[in-house]
Amino acid sequence: MPLSWEAHYPRALSELTRALGTSLSAEAMVTACGVLRTFNTRVNPRVDGVSFQTILGRLAEFVGVQPALTEVEAARFFFDVFRRRLRCFPDARPALNELRARGVQIGIFTDVPYGMPTELVLEDLVETGLRSSFDVFLTSRDVGVRKPAPETLRRMAARLNCSAAEMAHVGNERKDIDVANAFGCVSILIDRNAMKPEWGQTRTLNSLSELIGATGV
Secondary structure, eight states: OSOOOOOOOOHHHHHHHTTTTOOOOOHHHHHHHHHHHHOOOSSSSSOBBBHHHHHHHHHHHHSOOOOSSOOOHHHHHHHHGGGTTTTOOHHHHHHHHHHHHHTTOOEEEEEEEGGGOOOHHHHHHHTTOOTOOOOOEEEHHHHOOOOOTTTHHHHHHHTTTTOOOGGGEEEESSSHHHHHHHHTTTEEOOHHHHHHHSOEEEEEEEEGGGGGHHHTT
């Protein structure tokens, strides 16, 4: 799945409206896709969080019916298009489990797309086998802001009961490096495809298996 989901908007909207017992005209589909595009952080970067319920409210103007489903129920139909091919990198679970065995606390912070409910993200972690590999889990919906806002990692540090100096943040995007540097913790870039970007990261790793040495344990 590409980082920007624009090409899949019509399919996702069709699944959602079908669940609501209606459909979109060609004109309404174009308008609804335009609404989704305004919430696309790859096109319109923002640091404030948004809920899927908010997006549903905007879409209701063009769908013609008020959603009779709960936010999570509606989200399942919409996001199902993007959740069908989940997989876990083979180095992830062994590396995280080894770190936890050595006493390292692990937290996951993720920016969710289009206000995706936390319940769905946790289901994804269960499916990929990572649900028991971390101590704290937070999303941009929980915190109300997205990376690179330092409050994201500040909230994580508070939950892990550690200081910035005691924490390392691992990510694969520039905003992961920017937020770690802004917060004052170690910034680690996971560069699986050896693209070798220089974004000011403290360290660059090609595999999570290299985390053992990188975290000093």
